[in-house]
Amino acid sequence: MxxxxxxxxxxxxxxxxxxxxxxxxxxxxxxxxxxxxxxxxxxxTTRARALTGRGGMAGAINRFVHSRALAGPQSRAVTAPNNDTLYSSAWLDLTRGPVTLTIPPTGDRYISVAGMNFYTDNDFVLGTRTSGGGGGRFTIVGPGQAGSGPRVVRLSTPQGWLLARTLVDGPSDLAAVHAVQDGLGLTGSVAPPPPxxxxxxxxxxxxxxxxxxxxxxxxxxxxxxxxxxxxxxxxxxxxxxxxxxxxxxxxxxxxxxxxxxxxxxxQSVRPGPSSGGWSYPKSNLGDYGQDYVFRAGVALAGLAALPAAEAMYMNPVGDRGRMFSGDGPYVLKFPGNAQPPVDAFWSLTMYEATPEGQFFLVENPLGRYSIGDRTPGLARGADGSLEIWIARSDPGGARSANWLPAPASGPFTLSFRAYLPRPELLDGRYRLPAIVAG
Incomplete structure (x- = not known):
């Protein structure tokens, strides 16, 4: 060309x-x-990997499979995985009729169950924000199908993806989250595997x-x-x-x-407008309409992205577009009176970048892949301020407690996730501080 x-x-x-x-x-x-x-x-491609067990989540159509451990460097089935929740995944085929989804009570624990059509739009998101923490039974119907009962949700394509995210509050919380996952259920016809x-x-x-x-x-x-x-x-x-x-x-x-x-x-697709050193999601993330180029870009770099009302994904402006190439240290500082406004949780996750533009977690000396509002042992200032230090090697001294390790070599990027963002984050009144050289 x-x-x-x-x-x-x-x-x-x-x-x-x-x-x-x-x-x-x-x-x-x-x-x-x-x-x-x-x-x-x-x-x-993602469905084939899941059904054949590549990525560690082998399963069948219209049945849940669960990831029992938080995402790590071995998690390569889906680009840009988060390190805050456990995933439960079910690939849907409604050609033989509706299926019934059961969500267990979760109380104050964050959960979302997103129903994506095959074009990657979120046709519905059930859970904390929408249906509440009380759980329930829901009938998922496909195009042209009738459903009965007060809790009918519709998928706009005969096939799709049901992806649940359940918040984990550290390793000691895994057993409780496994119990939530075990309460997720699907009943309906088991369709044959796709070609x-x-x-x-x-x-x-x-x-x-x-x-x-x-x-x-x-x-x-x-x-x-x-x-x-x-x-x-x-x-x-x-x-x-x-x-x-x-x-x-x-x-x-x-x-x-x-x-x-x-x-x-x-390669030129950008996630959204930039302001103050960060790019913010476009308003149509997760429900793309006729924005085909943006939809394709997200499918490559962030498949299964949630709509902004559920989660906002912000990417920093580095020294090479979205990428950073330096050794650091870089610092992200939140003043004590300017913590990210969310009703669920927030986190900053580190990724290595592949030549094709996908992002994965990478091994590091701490086994730490993200820092967020629930990370234990972080050092805060007397005024409640928080500094996150980003570098390929330990920045040393008091900074070590707040170190988010970057890959030893090669380009890297970060993703800031804000789950259940408050109105001031959604409408732009609140902006993240820029990541700057330390």
Missing amino acids: NRRELIAALAAAAAPGGALAQDSTLRASAQAAWLYGLPLIEMA TFAARAAPAMDYFMSVAALLAANPPPATDGALFARIAALGLSADGRFDAARHDPAARAEIEAGVSAARAAL
Whole structure:
């Protein structure tokens, strides 16, 4: 791809509202279609890993499997895992009818159970914020299905992902959280395992054949009709038709060029507006509408992100975009009267960055992957202020107690999570202090 084509690709990604290129050529159609299909592909890939046991959570369709230990460096099934909650995961198939979800009483303990359609939108989030801490039984229905009872929730695609997060207050709390997990239940038909689909690195023809099959299994909303009109040159239809044989070698070369442009455009996606050294989530995080480029970027770097009312994810501005490359130390200081305003909890998590733009926890001397409002042993100032020291090596002295270790080498980034953010954080009246050189 030449410089002019790259600039055009980046401009398409940066267009207002995440609009895709309007050019109807085969190359532009392939670019738009690859980005549109990426969330479907990432969902299918993550589902396959879970059902076959890669990532340590083998299971069956319409059945929960539980992670019994907090995420660590071995946790590679989902990008950017948190280190605050235990996950419980169930892959849904509602083609044989609704399923019944049971959530146990959790009292004041934070829990969320997010129901994501196959396009990665959160169709519903149950738990502390919405249905309360008393638990209950809920009927999950699919498109066109009827449900009875006062607690019916709907998934907008026949297949989807149910992901529960239960707060853990340290290692001594694990047994109590395991009891909560054991109270989570799903009853309904056990569907057969799904077929295998191509991954995002697959050749274009294989990729689009898989996207077509996923479209057929999970029809897109009618509001995506304009997208399919724009990609008509590619021949990928909303009802899941794609004829690879119609494209001769010259056409396939154009398609591959469009895919390359899509990959380049994806690297330019930003999570949201920046202010004071942090980027803040866009208002449509977790419910993307027609913001296809943003949706694709989140599917790659933060699959299963919750909507802002449930959790806000803030990323720092480093010396290389979102990335830091220096050794540190860096410091994040919260004044005593300016602690993050949340009704659940907050944490700052360290990640190493992969060349593909995914983020994972990394081994360090302390076995500490995050610092938050529940981290034991942190040193605070006399006025209640808190300094978090970020460095590749121990910053020494009084700083050691508040050290968040960075990877020994390579780029790294951080994610600040605020669960159940209060209005002043949601509307921007409160801003995080910048991370600065120490």
